[in-house]
Amino acid sequence: MNALAIAVVVWVDWMRRKDVYVFLVMLVAILFAVTSVDAFGLRGVALYGLDVALLLAWLFGWLLAVNAGSRELPQEESRGTVFLLLAKPMTRADLVIGKWIGAWTSVACAVALFYVAGSAVAWLRGVRFDAVVMVQALLLHAVALAILTALAVACSTRLNRDAAATLSGTISVAAFLLAHRIPELALHSRGWQGDALLVLYYVLPHLELFDIRQRVVHGFGPVGTATTASVILYGIALTATLLLAAWLAYRGKRFSRGALAE
Amino acid sequence: MDLPILVENLVVRFASSRGADVRAVDGLTLRVEAGQAIGFLGPNGAGKTTAIHVMLGFIPADSGRVSLFGRDARDAAARRRIGYLPEQADAYRFLTGREWLRFTGRLCGLRGRALENRVEATLDEVDLREAADRRIATYSRGMRQRIALGQALVHEPSLLILDEPTSGLDPVARLRFRNRMAAWRAEGRTIFFSSHELSEVELVCDRVAILARGRLLAEGPPSSLVKPGERLEACFMRTVGEGGGP
Numbered sequence: 038m039n040a041l042a043i044a045v046v047v048w049v050d051w052m053r054r055k056d057v058y059v060f061l062v063m064l065v066a067i068l069f070a071v072t073s074v075d076a077f078g079l080r081g082v083a084l085y086g087l088d089v090a091l092l093l094a095w096l097f098g099w100l101l102a103v104n105a106g107s108r109e110l111p112q113e114e115s116r117g118t119v120f121l122l123l124a125k126p127m128t129r130a131d132l133v134i135g136k137w138i139g140a141w142t143s144v145a146c147a148v149a150l151f152y153v154a155g156s157a158v159a160w161l162r163g164v165r166f167d168a169v170v171m172v173q174a175l176l177l178h179a180v181a182l183a184i185l186t187a188l189a190v191a192c193s194t195r196l197n198r199d200a201a202a203t204l205s206g207t208i209s210v211a212a213f214l215l216a217h218r219i220p221e222l223a224l225h226s227r228g229w230q231g232d233a234l235l236v237l238y239y240v241l242p243h244l245e246l247f248d249i250r251q252r253v254v255h256g257f258g259p260v261g262t263a264t265t266a267s268v269i270l271y272g273i274a275l276t277a278t279l280l281l282a283a284w285l286a287y288r289g290k291r292f293s294r295g296a297l298a299e
Numbered sequence: 300m301d302l303p304i305l306v307e308n309l310v311v312r313f314a315s316s317r318g319a320d321v322r323a324v325d326g327l328t329l330r331v332e333a334g335q336a337i338g339f340l341g342p343n344g345a346g347k348t349t350a351i352h353v354m355l356g357f358i359p360a361d362s363g364r365v366s367l368f369g370r371d372a373r374d375a376a377a378r379r380r381i382g383y384l385p386e387q388a389d390a391y392r393f394l395t396g397r398e399w400l401r402f403t404g405r406l407c408g409l410r411g412r413a414l415e416n417r418v419e420a421t422l423d424e425v426d427l428r429e430a431a432d433r434r435i436a437t438y439s440r441g442m443r444q445r446i447a448l449g450q451a452l453v454h455e456p457s458l459l460i461l462d463e464p465t466s467g468l469d470p471v472a473r474l475r476f477r478n479r480m481a482a483w484r485a486e487g488r489t490i491f492f493s494s495h496e497l498s499e500v501e502l503v504c505d506r507v508a509i510l511a512r513g514r515l516l517a518e519g520p521p522s523s524l525v526k527p528g529e530r531l532e533a534c535f536m537r538t539v540g541e542g543g544g545p
Contacts, residue, residue, distance in 0.1 A: 039406055043406075050393050053393045117389050121450055124378060124385075125403065126407060126408060
């Protein structure tokens with residue numbers, strides 16, 4: 038219950054920050070401009086507008102998840118409120134999980150709003166897509182955001198906000214762009230280099246599994262239920278592992294007045 | 300009955316910037332009985348806040364033992380009966396005063412009607428009813444100190460641990476705080492309070508503990524520590540001087 042109380046406060050903090058609204062309005066404006074493109078009267082161009090809109094949703098979600106996840110715990114230390122919280126009858130696990138729930142759900146809701154806005158604008162521009170695939174895309178995207186926020190929270194247990202954001206941002210970009218290409222590289226590597234690449238393949242989060250934008254845009258139809266469930270289970274397992282690591286790192290952390298100066 | 304605070308041979312070490320081993324708290328032993336008000340005194344860097352942080356489980360002890368109401372200080376349940384006001388206390392500035400107290404009350408296990416009743420009573424206790432629905436960001440420094448104190452009182456703790464609670468307060472706010480301390484004592488609460496304000500300690504506390512360089516130099520009722528005709532301030536200076544304080 039304490040974790041939920043903390044999550045609610047993270048939500049209130051989000052709702053009262055003006056920068057999130059500015060960001061959302063800016064993205065919707067970009068979305069409108071992109072989907073308005075109708076070069077040479079080709080209807081198909083609007084379809085690529087939807088592609089760009091979904092790409093923006095991923096970029097926007099990534100930025101928010103890394104920022105929100107890496108901010109929450111260091112912020113408590115820099116303003117000294119961590120001492121008030123830890124003096125309450127709650128555990129450090131409550132604090133870590135509450136911060137993660139708050140950060141993840143608020144980012145996921147912001148991204149969902151963007152999906153709704155993007156879909157509505159695309160629909161108005163005459164783009165037709167499979168609503169089931171769109172819902173699947175959003176669901177899988179939300180699970181990917183759970184992993185990203187958990188990664189950022191885990192990094193922030195021992196690092197300050199900027200360092201945690203940089204590290205979690207770098208890991209997630211590397212995972213997104215490189216993880217699925219590692220087997221190709223491993224094929225051309227021998228000995229320990231090949232083994233190291235395979236280890237990296239299994240250690241890095243496979244965020245590409247959660248990205249089905251192309252299915253939405255090109256009308257490839259929904260992903261099978263068993264595949265979707267497997268990917269979601271993989272996401273849950275990875276998030277749980279990252280949160281466990283976060284708790285282990287935070288459990289033994291020494292809090293001192295020095296934290297206030299950071 | 301379990302003692303509100305029991306500290307036995309507490310040692311806390313830190314590595315200095317030069318890599319040397321520094322004992323921030325060095326063999327501290329302290330017993331605080333229920334209903335007592337104890338002033339925890341010492342110059343800057345004496346180890347007062349470090350000792351309090353160990354009591355609350357923020358940092359582990361290198362050796363020795365700390366218990367709160369007979370439980371390990373790191374046990375979350377042990378903190379149910381404690382209200383803590385840290386030095387440089389702050390609150391979530393994006394919340395209103397009422398929301399902040401509701402949040403901290405919830406963390407202490409209060410729910411429903413009981414929570415709302417306690418929030419209202421605490422707002423009265425810290426004189427913030429008028430500003431209860433304003434965001435804390437708009438509060439003055441003294442008001443922020445009071446709302447931070449509110450979170451320590453909202454669950455009616457039997458032990459209050461206050462770390463330099465009057466630093467930065469104006470004389471009127473200090474006087475009000477002193478009156479509140481007297482009221483808490485009358486209610487039978489145990490107060491453990493670190494301060495540089497010796498006159499305040501002299502007025503409010505029935506025991507004092509003087510710490511310097513992590514070591515407990517003197518402990519007992521002020522009347523037993525001061526010499527005839529001496530004030531606590533002179534006693535403090537003499538004790539810290541003899542103990543090799545800074």
